[in-house]
Amino acid sequence: MLRKTLSLLCALALFAWSSAVCASPKDDPSHAKVKAYFNRLVADAGDHGAELRLFLNLMPKGGDLHQHFTGTTYAETYLDFIKKENCWINKRDFSVILRWPKDSKEYNNPDYQKTLPDTLSVDKLRSDNKMLSDFFMVWSDKDFYNHYHDQTAPDVQFFGTFANFSTILKYDGALYIEGLKILKNRAQLENVQYIEQMFVSPGYKVTNPDFDAQARSAVASGNIAQLRSVFQNFIQNVVKPDPNFAKGMSSYNDRVKSCADAVNDDTFTLRFQSYVSRNDSPAEVFSALYTAFCEADKSDLVVGVNIVNAENAPTAMSDYSLHMQMFRYMKELFPGVKTSMHAGELTIGMVRPEELTFHITDAVMVAQADRIGHGVDIGYEVKAPELLSLMRDKKIAVEINLTSNDFILGVKNGEHPFRLYLDHGVPVVLTSDDEGVSRNNLTDDYLNMVQRYGITYDRLREIAANSIRYSFLNEKEKQRQLAILDKRFADFEARIAKMIATTSKH
Numbered sequence: 001m002l003r004k005t006l007s008l009l010c011a012l013a014l015f016a017w018s019s020a021v022c023a024s025p026k027d028d029p030s031h032a033k034v035k036a037y038f039n040r041l042v043a044d045a046g047d048h049g050a051e052l053r054l055f056l057n058l059m060p061k062g063g064d065l066h067q068h069f070t071g072t073t074y075a076e077t078y079l080d081f082i083k084k085e086n087c088w089i090n091k092r093d094f095s096v097i098l099r100w101p102k103d104s105k106e107y108n109n110p111d112y113q114k115t116l117p118d119t120l121s122v123d124k125l126r127s128d129n130k131m132l133s134d135f136f137m138v139w140s141d142k143d144f145y146n147h148y149h150d151q152t153a154p155d156v157q158f159f160g161t162f163a164n165f166s167t168i169l170k171y172d173g174a175l176y177i178e179g180l181k182i183l184k185n186r187a188q189l190e191n192v193q194y195i196e197q198m199f200v201s202p203g204y205k206v207t208n209p210d211f212d213a214q215a216r217s218a219v220a221s222g223n224i225a226q227l228r229s230v231f232q233n234f235i236q237n238v239v240k241p242d243p244n245f246a247k248g249m250s251s252y253n254d255r256v257k258s259c260a261d262a263v264n265d266d267t268f269t270l271r272f273q274s275y276v277s278r279n280d281s282p283a284e285v286f287s288a289l290y291t292a293f294c295e296a297d298k299s300d301l302v303v304g305v306n307i308v309n310a311e312n313a314p315t316a317m318s319d320y321s322l323h324m325q326m327f328r329y330m331k332e333l334f335p336g337v338k339t340s341m342h343a344g345e346l347t348i349g350m351v352r353p354e355e356l357t358f359h360i361t362d363a364v365m366v367a368q369a370d371r372i373g374h375g376v377d378i379g380y381e382v383k384a385p386e387l388l389s390l391m392r393d394k395k396i397a398v399e400i401n402l403t404s405n406d407f408i409l410g411v412k413n414g415e416h417p418f419r420l421y422l423d424h425g426v427p428v429v430l431t432s433d434d435e436g437v438s439r440n441n442l443t444d445d446y447l448n449m450v451q452r453y454g455i456t457y458d459r460l461r462e463i464a465a466n467s468i469r470y471s472f473l474n475e476k477e478k479q480r481q482l483a484i485l486d487k488r489f490a491d492f493e494a495r496i497a498k499m500i501a502t503t504s505k506h
């Protein structure tokens with residue numbers, strides 16, 4: 001706890017210096033040419049989509065601070081994993097059918113599949129275009145708008161995909177490393193140098209109906225002192241004495257270490273956020289949250305804690321205030337641990353209007369979040385002016401996910417609060433969320449941002465630098481990453497300036 005608290009104090013001291021060094025673009029001829037070229041492309045009335053994509057694809061983007069491992073992995077990769085493990089697909093619902101465990105005598109029984117109804121090998125699925133197309137529509141958002149079919153609601157479609165992913169990953173833990181290497185390669189191809197990833201959930205959680213009843217009753221009556229005593233007793237009497245708690249935490253930290261060791265090098269850095277599911281029972285959320293904070297406090301690789309899953313689901317909505325109190329309590333126990341919280345991933349029509357009025361506010365003002373994920377419903381929040389000022393003054397960045405907000409919420413263009421945050425001086429980072437489900441990449445969202453909001457080159461560079469500046473890296477690592485980003489921008493600008501010089505039009 002002490003170690004992370006001290007690094008927090010150092011971070012405050014060094015923040016101003018890092019902003020001064022890296023916010024100002026270099027004053028060289030290439031920079032001026034590239035800036036003029038980009039601003040002209042954006043300002044031109046003509047469609048420069050392809051030219052802008054080329055530019056943005058090659059442009060260094062710093063980090064991706066909001067990425068879920070399972071949702072970022074493409075369905076094609078999951079099929080590779082299923083085939084590699086000699087497992088099958090269920091013909092009826094495209095779920096994974098596992099083979100017997102590797103250490104069982106049945107594992108190599110060639111007749112095993114025959115005993116199962118409706119199974120399909122990956123090769124067979126891939127040889128049938130119709131079925132393969134249907135598979136992608138279940139495992140991702142692919143073709144959602146291209147077919148007339150019995151329409152699922154977009155949020156149900158999106159969040160429903162995740163149930164498929166964990167089965168095969170849990171079957172063979174080595175697949176995590178393979179998946180991370182694929183994501184690293186993809187990141188490097190689009191010039192991303194750092195990922196802060198929601199990777200796997202904490203190593204421990206427990207159900208406890210008594211805790212659920214007591215915690216919900218205390219928060220409903222507004223008795224926060226009583227709630228905190230319920231929290232304290234649960235940690236002392238249930239979580240800490242359970243041998244599975246220490247065991248789970250240590251296996252979690254072993255896993256993140258082996259995974260980080262397999263992908264980190266001088267050119268690429270991966271760090272993790274531990275996270276809880278907002279649709280679990282209160283005891284599960286609380287025990288997992290305590291574990292997540294302990295994990296983050298103990299490991300330099302786990303740089304933050306998050307809360308995930310559909311915010312409009314019944315449990316997430318009814319326990320929202322309780323979750324905020326849980327986070328606040330943990331922040332007091334572990335002041336050095338950073339939190340980013342999915343909050344305000346909602347819009348009108350999804351929930352009752354009064355339920356759109358406080359989620360981001362409470363994540364910042366009650367739960368003390370260090371960053372906000374999504375923040376889409378800000379326009380409905382009753383304390384929006386005070387919240388925006390607070391986020392600006394305390395440098396609480398908002399992670400903008402344009403593609404997933406468009407699909408899940410139907411919020412885009414002028415309805416999206418991207419400009420609202422920018423105009424109020426709130427630090428903005430552009431993030432990908434779930435590239436595999438959404439079937440896009442970070443460059444695609446940079447293109448969306450530029451085409452929709454017409455931002456300048458200076459602003460673009462600032463947003464890229466924000467992805468390191470507002471990351472949860474310690475200050476020394478942040479400085480190293482910012483220096484790398486600066487160097488990459490210098491190389492990029494020299495390359496683009498050369499390209500411009502060889503074309504007649506520019």
Ligand SMILES: [Zn+2]
Binds near residue numbers: 066068342373433
């Ligand atoms: Zn997310």
